[in-house]
Amino acid sequence: MILSQKYPFSSFHLHRMDSKYPADAVAAAKSLQTFTFIYASMATFWLYDYACSIREEGIFLLCSRWSRVKFLYVVARYVPFLLFAAHLYLNFVPDETSNTCQFVNNICSTLSLISIVCSECFFILRTYALWNNDKVVLAAMLSTFAAVIVGSMVALFSATATAPFETSSIPGITGCYQSSGSVRLFVPFLLLFGLELMLISLTLTCAIRNWRATDSRLYVVILKHNVFYYACGLFFSAVNVLTSLLLNYAYSGMFQDFQFIIHAILATRMHLHLWHADCNRNRSAMDLTSLSQLAPAPHIESV
Structure with a gap:
């Protein structure tokens, strides 16, 4: 009922029209x-994830010291709120013009780039x-990452500048899309696919070389996080390349920001997990030290 009031022409009505x-x-x-349904679902999912992790995040923000990684966390975690606000405004406000669509879309593209850059920086630092x-590994990763950022910016903003935005001619249907010339939007995701492939190759090479040489639990956790993150990145990059090349209208970009949101969730969630695991390990070490001051040495050894 609500959907039929918001959109007088639902899919059923559109078939009859x-x-x-x-x-x-x-x-x-x-x-x-x-496209609008997907963005509303993404916003709901993001808010749900934020609510589920708000306690752990509060502890992290209050107790951890400020560093480059913490700054990356804050940006990666909170930029998507601005991204959703801009996109939902674009999707729900009626009577958009082509200029308005282009302006808001440029803002969204900028926010998306900031989000994905911060998310990737987490795992570049981890791989380092x-x-x-x-x-040498750091220089190779940073130079490749810089080339991906520059290429993505050129592809995104040149496509926005040359591809006109259109709105629906059917009353009650809000939002706008790029009617033509947006096929080059696959380029950023192809570049991102290459970067992810490089990083997962470095991670797996490191794992093969050092698997028997280390028994650190945090080392194993970082390896698992990295491999899972890059696998998701490769999958979504491939999906976005295919949708950009094969689909038309708003369908071509319906999963683009979805990838950035998944990257942000994975990066921040994994960093929270790693930080809390490290804190628990340090706390256990402190407890063991304090216990050793109170108990005889043979008892500690048996513990």
Whole structure:
């Protein structure tokens, strides 16, 4: 009932309006509805994840010292709120113009780039630590990462500048999409796919070389986090490359920001888990030290 009030022409109505509106208009309207539903679902999922981890996050923000990694965490965690606000405004406010769509979309593209850069920086730093702070590995990762950022910016903003935005000609359907020329939007995800492939290769190489040489639990946790993160990145990058090349209307970009949100959730969640695990390990070591001051040595050894 609510959906039918917000969108007077639901999918059922659009099927019955085929004779009144051109097929392209109906297809575009359906794509805009799907796009809006996906963004509303993503916003709900993001808020749910935030509510589930708010206690652990509060402890981290209050108790951890400020550092570059903590700054990355704050940016990666809270920039998506701005991204959702801008996109939901664009999807729900009626009577958009092409200029308004282009302006808000540029803001969204900037926020998306900031989010994915912060998320990737987490795992570049982790990979650097896994390689024992090897400067050559760091230089290779940073140079590749810089090339990905520059290439993505050029592809995103040039596509936005040359591809016109259109709105639905069917009354009651809000939102806008790029009608043509947006095929080059696959380029950032292809570049990101290459970066993820490079990073997962470095992680697996390090794991194979050092698997028998270390028994650190945190080392194993970092390896598992990195591999899972890069596997998700490779999968979503491939999906976005295919949708950008094969689908039309708003369908072509419906999973683009979804990837950035998943990256932000994984990066911040994994960092919280690692920080709390490290704190628990340090706390256990402190407890053992305090206990050793109170108990005889043979008892400690048996403990």
